[in-house]
Amino acid sequence: MEGADRERKEAGFKERTPVDEARRILSEAAVGGESDEPSTGTETVPLERADGRVLAAPITAARNVPHYRRAAMDGYAVRATDTFGASDRSPEVLRIGDRDGAVGPDRAVRVHTGSALPDGADAVVMIEHVEELEDVGELEVDDAVAEGENVAPIGEDVAEGTQLYDAGHRLRPSDIGLLRSVGYDRLEVAQRPTVGVVPTGEELVDTDPGPGEVIETNGLTVSRMVERWGADATYRDVVTDDAESLRVAIQRDLTKDVVVTTGGSSVGERDLLPEVIDDLGEVLVHGVGLKPGHPVCLGIVEETPVLALPGYPVACIVNAVQFLRPTLRWLEGTAPDPHPTTPAVLERKIPSEPGTRTFARVRLEEREDAAADEPAFAATPTRASGSGVLSSVALADGWVVVDDDREGIAEGETVAVQDWESHP
Numbered sequence: 001m002e003g004a005d006r007e008r009k010e011a012g013f014k015e016r017t018p019v020d021e022a023r024r025i026l027s028e029a030a031v032g033g034e035s036d037e038p039s040t041g042t043e044t045v046p047l048e049r050a051d052g053r054v055l056a057a058p059i060t061a062a063r064n065v066p067h068y069r070r071a072a073m074d075g076y077a078v079r080a081t082d083t084f085g086a087s088d089r090s091p092e093v094l095r096i097g098d099r100d101g102a103v104g105p106d107r108a109v110r111v112h113t114g115s116a117l118p119d120g121a122d123a124v125v126m127i128e129h130v131e132e133l134e135d136v137g138e139l140e141v142d143d144a145v146a147e148g149e150n151v152a153p154i155g156e157d158v159a160e161g162t163q164l165y166d167a168g169h170r171l172r173p174s175d176i177g178l179l180r181s182v183g184y185d186r187l188e189v190a191q192r193p194t195v196g197v198v199p200t201g202e203e204l205v206d207t208d209p210g211p212g213e214v215i216e217t218n219g220l221t222v223s224r225m226v227e228r229w230g231a232d233a234t235y236r237d238v239v240t241d242d243a244e245s246l247r248v249a250i251q252r253d254l255t256k257d258v259v260v261t262t263g264g265s266s267v268g269e270r271d272l273l274p275e276v277i278d279d280l281g282e283v284l285v286h287g288v289g290l291k292p293g294h295p296v297c298l299g300i301v302e303e304t305p306v307l308a309l310p311g312y313p314v315a316c317i318v319n320a321v322q323f324l325r326p327t328l329r330w331l332e333g334t335a336p337d338p339h340p341t342t343p344a345v346l347e348r349k350i351p352s353e354p355g356t357r358t359f360a361r362v363r364l365e366e367r368e369d370a371a372a373d374e375p376a377f378a379a380t381p382t383r384a385s386g387s388g389v390l391s392s393v394a395l396a397d398g399w400v401v402v403d404d405d406r407e408g409i410a411e412g413e414t415v416a417v418q419d420w421e422s423h424p
């Protein structure tokens with residue numbers, strides 16, 4: 001064991017890097033700081049396959065939407081001046097013009113919602129405000145319209161040449177619709193990052209655990225998280241705790257954009273990951289000020305980030321959200337996006353130490369007695385500690401993050417419950 005490593009073990013994580021600092025160090029090593037260029041490379045995909053992908057270049061509208069003056073209501077296209085003074089008591093009488101013809105003085109033309117406004121028209125009277133006198137080919141208008149009323153002007157939705165999106169924007173279904181309307185059918189997007197997910201630990205089995213054996217859940221969970229976050233996971237078989245096997249397993253996945261291991265990240269005799277990473281490349285951070293999950297080890301091997309997440313399932317998940325998700329975002333040339341939160345009244349205090357960012361899993365319940373200006377939900381911690389208790393995450397509705405500079409949160413305080421899981 002090398003001196004630095006021995007010191008680390010003897011110190012027993014007394015020195016813990018704050019989460020934000022650890023993330024900064026990792027982003028610097030992984031992509032040279034936050035960048036808006038995808039380091040995974042780019043590809044061109046058909047528009048209908050671009051949902052959830054990240055734009056590799058800014059997008060400018062190639063045409064106006066609408067590209068013609070568009071009737072916004074069913075009715076009659078008119079010149080607004082011809083309806084001036086019209087009311088129930090003294091309707092204006094206009095002639096009904098030919099459907100394909102132009103609107104002229106005192107001549108109205110029937111239009112439908114979405115149809116092109118005939119030449120000469122500058123407004124539409126809704127069908128509810130006219131009386132059609134078909135036998136004489138005339139129309140009574142009982143409401144005046146202003147110029148432009150019930151008409152969508154050219155470019156109202158999007159004006160040609162407008163920059164709609166920056167590079168790094170993650171596309172959603174409404175973006176896909178808008179982009180088709182302005183003339184795109186293919187887009188250049190960041191390649192999805194690829195991740196090798198390697199569970200480690202000789203006690204791990206797939207099924208039928210004997211005494212001392214544990215069913216592998218971390219690799220399975222993390223690989224599902226990776227897919228949900230828009231990247232491609234390769235879920236590897238369990239690797240046993242010997243340095244050579246771990247080395248081979250990490251090297252096998254250096255062709256991926258990220259390698260994630262779980263287990264063996266702490267200071268026990270079989271916790272070999274920090275040593276192996278140090279051997280193959282560089283340990284950037286070992287021991288972070290977060291709970292659960294402080295024994296995480298972040299490294300870099302041949303330019304590939306290697307994240308050695310702790311084995312305890314909750315610690316593993318918390319670290320994946322804190323470090324893996326941002327890494328995938330940086331690689332795609334975009335920034336880590338915040339999770340949506342729900343305000344809630346805390347039902348029981350959450351203890352935590354200053355210098356440690358604590359993730360307290362909570363359940364949400366509606367408050368029947370909530371006043372209009374109070375949070376509509378109450379948050380109850382599922383468990384204050386217990387980082388091996390996977391159900392404390394799975395059966396929770398989210399978590400409350402106690403910031404590094406706080407010493408717990410008191411009962412009755414309003415907290416923001418992060419839904420880190422259902423949001424991609």
Ligand SMILES: Nc1nc2c(c(=O)[nH]1)N[C@H]1C(S)=C(S)[C@@H](COP(=O)(O)OP(=O)(O)OC[C@H]3O[C@@H](n4cnc5c(N)ncnc54)[C@H](O)[C@@H]3O)O[C@H]1N2
Nearest residue numbers: 199214215216217218219263264265266271310311312315
């Ligand atoms: N002397 C110290 N011991 C420990 C410390 C410490 O600071 N000093 N920290 C503790 C904390 S906190 C954590 S978290 C764990 C994390 O350490 P490891 O990454 O080495 O975790 P393992 O020992 O490999 O496993 C812990 C636990 O989780 C189970 N496990 C492991 N992998 C999986 C998996 N893929 N699926 C399901 N369950 C898994 C494993 O069987 C163990 O029960 O270290 C503490 N120790």
Ligand code: MOO
Nearest residue numbers: 292293294315387
């Ligand atoms: O970090 Mo450990 O997860 O507190 O158990």
